[in-house]
Amino acid sequence: MADVLQLTVVPPPLPKSWSPQPPPAKSLSPLVDRKLIAAGPAYLAHVRRAVHNLSFEEHDKHVEEERKRLQELNGDGVGEDDLGVGEEEESPELSLLDPKEWKKQDHYAVLGLSRLRYRATPAQIKVAHRKKVLKHHPDKKAGVAGDSNDDAFFKCIQKAMDVLTNPEKRRQFDSVDPHYESLEEDVPTATEISKAKDPNRAFFEQFSPVFEREARFSRVQPVPLLGEYSDTKAQVEGFYDFWYNFDSWRSFEYLDKEVNEGSDNRDDKRYTEKKNKTERARRKKEDTARLRGIVDLALSVDPRIKRIKQEEKEARDAKKKGKSSSGPSKAELEEQKKRAEEEAKQKEEADKLAKADAKKAKAAAANAAKKARRAARDQEAPAS
CATH class of the missing domain: 1.20.5 (Single alpha-helices involved in coiled-coils or other helix-helix interfaces)
Structure with a gap:
């Protein structure tokens, strides 16, 4: 343990010229207790x-x-987390983009967010924009040969930032994201699933990404995804019920045609707006039909449907077998009762017919006897 040395501090004497200060003209404010909050890196x-x-x-x-x-x-030792944005290699096509054709550009690719896309947070978009600005600002390229189009690309960067930081514009762009539009046709066919080496595994491996892509358009979250082969009947029915009633926010305003520049003609604007509205409705209808076709196809080749039907059939057979071994069922008892009633009715009708026949035979015999007696009397009368 360290030794503690105590030193006595003796203040110096006051100078002879010292005198106490006169009291202030104004009264002092009252003392106030203040709570000090510990802060700082050390704390x-x-x-x-x-x-x-x-x-x-x-x-x-x-x-x-x-x-x-x-x-x-970061790769630069700055000591600031880039939120997982990272560095994305720029393709040569990006430098050839025309800022006037901004609707045709991939805004995520321009900002280096091709990997994140619709999953990119606002903070990540800001980080990506800052990186691109530091790299492509015109002031940094001034006087450098071979960078004549960098000003144009910088305008594309600014336009991408403008679109992706505006929630409404970003939603419109996400609805027609060119990356996912190129994948919409990548849907497996029934033949591909049935001819696969393992159809069950092929179904889940090929259809799962399809439903994951489409799930981003749902107004209702979370979205039930494809699941597993061992899912229960309730889970499978819930999945298809959700997707057959899918509520999509996808819209197609981003593809609207712009009114001709410099045109103040009201009729031109009305015509263009009417045409855009018609095109949006047509695209929405086609997209709904496309998604319904995917769900129909998945349902037709889903191995869980066949498994569930087989399990239900086996359960019915087992139940039927169990009832037959324990005694006649209610339906069988009713059938036996009905059969007995029919037999009793038939017997009763036969007895009635037999009684009627016996009565007729008795009456016929009586008539015959009566006729015989009458004939005998007639023969005896002349002899007397």
């Missing part, structure tokens, strides 16, 4: 050590690991 480091029960050496080790992680993310 935060102390809290981390206390909460996680770390020694100074362990804390320093964690700080160094975090610094290295941030340096690897």
